[in-house]
Amino acid sequence: MLSINNLSYFIGGRALYENASLHIKPKDKIGLVGLNGTGKSTLLKLINGDYQPSSGEIQKAKDCTIGFLNQDLLSYQSEDSILDVALEAFQETLRLQEEIDKVLKQMETDYSDQIIDKLAKLQDQFEANEGYTIKAKAEEVLEGIGFQTADLQRPLKTFSGGWRMRVMLAKLLLEKPSLLMLDEPTNHLDLPSIQWVENYLKTYEGAVVVVSHDQEFLDNCIEKTVEVSHGNLTLYAGNYTFYKEEKKERMEIQQNAYENQQQMIKQTERFIERFRAKATKSNQVQSRVKALERLDRVNEVIDDNIAVNFKFKFSQQSGRDVVTLENVSKAYGDLVILRNSSARIERGDKIALIGANGKGKSTLLRIVDGTEKIEGKREEGYNVIKSFYAQHQLEALNVNNEILQEMNQAGSAKTEQELRNVLGCFLFTNEDVFKKIKVLSGGEKSRVALAKTLISEANFLLLDEPTNHLDMQSVNILIQALEQYEGTFITVSHDRHFIRGVANKIWYIEDQEIKEYLGTYEEYLNWSAKQEAEKAQYASIAKEVILKEVTPKRKEVDQNEANLLKKELKKKQKDLEKLEYEMMDIEEQKGSLEEKMADPDVFSDSQELDKLNRQYQKVIDKEAELTEIWEALVEEIENIEIEIG
Incomplete structure (x- = not known):
């Protein structure tokens, strides 16, 4: 369907792609x-035609249409x-x-055959x-990704x-x-919407x-x-989990090949150095020099997985x-977020606040922070030092500062080397810090x-969507950092991998109350699935009980009432028969x-x-009028038949 052949693309003097190939079926x-x-x-963007390759080609089938969701659509x-x-x-x-x-x-003025045919x-x-x-389809997709x-x-x-990005996603999904x-x-989707898109893409x-x-x-x-x-x-022939496992195996094989080749190179270089001056070995030396020049070198494996070792003080x-x-x-006006709800955060809690957008998660985070006006009581404990992270914190950064300067102004009293170590964990190394x-x-x-x-020395962190705009490596770094964090935190997130990695409690808002599950996200999912199954089972049992209770009552109808019902039924059935003739x-x-009206002479x-x-x-x-009466009459007859039993 689409073929990328020997693609090269340069930005300045740097090769972003060099002779890369891929086939999409x-x-x-x-x-x-x-x-x-x-x-x-x-x-x-190269596939979409927004950029042109420096060399190579991207070929697509004539009937191939492309839909592209990108951040420019914001x-x-x-x-x-x-x-x-x-x-x-x-x-x-x-x-x-x-x-x-x-x-x-x-057609209000022209009833010709030509117009009738055109309309047909x-x-x-x-x-x-x-x-x-099409309208029903559009409504289904929009509501699926979170719109009311x-x-x-x-x-x-x-x-x-x-x-707005969600609307553009809906439009693309409908274009097919x-x-x-x-x-x-997923950057702008809540968890229910992410799951809906997953099912759609499958x-x-x-x-x-x-x-x-x-x-x-991705999985x-x-x-x-x-x-x-x-x-x-x-290319790896599997999902993201398969890719990680397969890549690990490939890296081990490559590293072994690299080490073996390096050993062989050292042995060859020692031979060359040892016998370079001996005329009797000159042919062998020259042969090995040429062999080294022709050698296809195996690259050393660079492990992208950074191990983080934070020391929180x-x-x-x-x-x-x-x-x-x-x-x-x-x-907020008629929109009720919480009503007479209570909750407590204890030292060492690592809470993930989950749920659909519009339920009030960010509002609850601000309530916990003490920056949102409420009815009721909020009490902060002894020696609590807070640090709040949200997307607006990005705008709070001083754009004229260098990264190292900005970190130095966090008030942590860390040395430059300590700050560099922290920045290294967040992928800012060497000259990047300037x-x-x-x-x-x-x-x-x-x-x-x-x-x-994280370096603010706060003992209580409030994190609102901390993984937004982070790549996978950065998300894993954040997970490792929070795993080592000995304080307390509460985070709003829709990233299930992140939640699994950090949370020991789950909060969610339901029926305008803060609900709490004491356990990991995986345990919460299992518990939630069981709850749903029990609700479905209870509803089924309740339905059977109601039917059993109603059935004996029907049998208790006395004979006089039964006779009246039979007469009423007979009358209704005659009315129905008469109505059907009229219809x-x-x-x-x-x-x-x-x-x-179809007669040409009439036109x-x-x-x-x-x-x-x-x-x-x-x-x-x-x-239409008779149909409505007929439907009501049929329903009345069915109800009488049920009463008679």
């Missing part, structure tokens, strides 16, 4: 992985409702609808394109960038291109290429992994109780802000009128056609 589900800066997003604005923007995916069908509307308008063809095309279901029904008629411009390319699609009919830092998302929706590294594209430990909430209520904040990418700024949060008559009238007589149209409309209205 129909229905391939590919995850594109690699460190930040290796060129994953650039490759998608700036897209429109006065149209989000439903109308999503419906733009069906441009051909919408065009047909416009044509049909024009023809119907024309357009309607056939519209039906073949499933035009009558009431939101669908709101203009796109009234939503934040993240929500033969190659769907998604660059960090059954997607076309090919999919995804760039994502969400490891579980759940891809079947192949392509690693971008050192200018090459390396607290000037003081907090008391046992960190924050206590009692009978807390919070509402980069200005203003030249950093979003992901790099996130790493600086997180590093500042048959209406059906005949309708058929007769349709035949007359030449506009007055007669207008008269028939009025009669036909009356028949249609009568048919």
Whole structure:
């Protein structure tokens, strides 16, 4: 379907890709992985035609259509409702609808065979394109990725960038291109929406290429992994977990080959050095020199997995109780977030606050922080030192500072070498520490802000979506850092890999209350699945009990009442029979009128056609009225039959 052959792409003098090749087949589900800066997003833009290769070629089949979700779409604005923007995916069908509307308008004065034929063809095309279901499809996708029904008629411009990105994702999914390319699609999705997209992509009919830092998302929706590294594209025939295991094996084989080759090179060089001056060995020496020159060198393995060894120093430990909430209520107008809810955070708690967007997670985080007005009581414990990380912290960075300067201003009293060690854990090494904040990418700024949060010597961290804009390596670094953290923290996150790695308690908001599960995320998922199964089982049992209770009562109906019911039933059945004859008559009238209206002679007589149209409309209205009466009568008869038993 799409073939990348000997692709090279240079930025200045640096080769981002050099003679890289990849073949994408129909229905391939590919995850594109690699460190930040290796060129994953650039490759998608090359495939999309936004960039041109320095050399090599990208060939695609004639019928290959491409849909590309990228972060540039955040700036897209429109006065149209989000439903109308999503419906733009069906441009051909919408065009047909416009044509049909024009023809119907024309038929008010023109009833020629040509117009009738044109309308019939357009309607056939519209039906073949499933035009009558496009609105329902658009609503299903928009609601699947988190929009409420009431939101669908709101203009796109009234939503934040993240929500606008969701609309563009919905539009792409509805377009169903033969190659769907998604660059960090989970950045702006909550957990239920991520799971919905996963399920959608699993059954997607076309090919999919995804760039994502969400490891579980990749595991759940891809079947192949392509690693971008050192200018090459390396294919692994499995999901992300398979890739990690397979890469580890390949690295071991490569490292062994490298070490064996290095040993052979040293032996050869010693031979050359030893016998270089001996004329009797000159041929052998020259032969081995040439062999070394021709040797295809095996590269030493560079392990991308950094082991973090943070040493957190607290000037003081907090008391046992960190924050206590009692009978807390919070509402924004009619939107109630919490009602008389209580919770407690104790020293050593590592809490993940999970759930869908709009439930109030960030609001609850601010309540815990003490920066949100509430009804009820919030009490902070003894010696609690807080540090709050959120996306707005990135804007709080001094853009004119160098990274090392910014870290030095965190007030941790660490030495320059200690700060360099911390920055090294967050992938800022050597001269990187002297980069200005203003030249950093979003992901790099996130790493600086997180590093500042972690060295602040706070004994209580509040982290709002800390993994947003981080690549996989950075997420793993953060997990390792928080695993070693001896204080208390609460984090809002939709990254399941991250939550699994750090949480020992789960919080969620349900029925306007803070609910708590004392255990890991994996244990919570198992417990939640059992709860759902028990609810379903209870509902089934309750239904059986109700039926059993109702059945004896039916038998208790006395004979007089039974006789009255039977008479009523007989009357209703006669009414139904009479009504059905009337409906048959209406059906005949309708058929007769349709035949007359189809007569070519009638088209030449506009007055007669207008008269028939009025009669036909009356028949249609009568048919609808009788159908409604018939449905109500059938329901009444069924209820009486149940009562009689």
